[in-house]
Amino acid sequence: MPRYAANLGWLFPEHPFLERFGAAARAGFKAVEFAVPYDHPAAAIAEQLREHSLECILFNTPSGNKAKGDFGLACRPERVHEFREGVATAIEYARVLKTPRVNVIAGLIKAGEDPRELHAAFVSNLRHAARELAAAGLQMLMEPINNVDNPGYFFPRNPPARALIEEVGAPNFALQCDLYHVAMMGDDPAAVFEDLRPIIGHVQFADVPGRGEPGTGKVPLQALFAQIDRSGYTGWTAAEYRPSRRTEDTLDWMRWC
Ligand SMILES: O=C(O)[C@@H](O)C(=O)CO
């Protein structure tokens, strides 16, 4: 059976964030993740993890100002300083939460911009972040995010991550493969997982369309979990979906294989 984790940014929306930890533990999860820990003091989150015997396996570097339209900073040439400050903040949270890996969010490209300039900033920022994270004993991940839901997202597909990881050339850099985004971009999740397996450091999932729990769409998630299980992948497989009903009533997939 894959090692399943719950993304608390998405699961258990019935509860305020800090109460989701207890709900996840009661539902049988041993590990949780979330994109954004920064609205809460790290100590308050660490207390929840301790109280409910949970491991925090992943969160993201700060992604800028969502209200102003930011969705990641790593590719933005004019935001390098802010991106790098965010890496330092993430390292501090990771120390307190004992989290071994951090996901970098690329950001958006605007109409008329030269993708080569953004690519250069992206690679340089990733090299910087990989160095800083390695010095703190942490792994760096980068998640391709579909540009259907997120128009302008700079790195929307998984297959080009192979070349990016080679170019950045950091031993602690791996791919965060979210099967939802893979399917949204029209790529075949089974083929992508098979092909990119050696560079995948973390897996997430939701069904397509709708980003609901497994079984609400057309992605063959039961077969994919069996494939992940057979593959020898030893990382986490995290549920990152919008539950269509009470979260506890959407967890049949936890017993699938
Ligand atoms: O797939 C997603 O939306 C996330 O994994 C994420 O971290 C974006 O913030």
Ligand SMILES: [Mg+2]
């Ligand atoms: Mg994801």
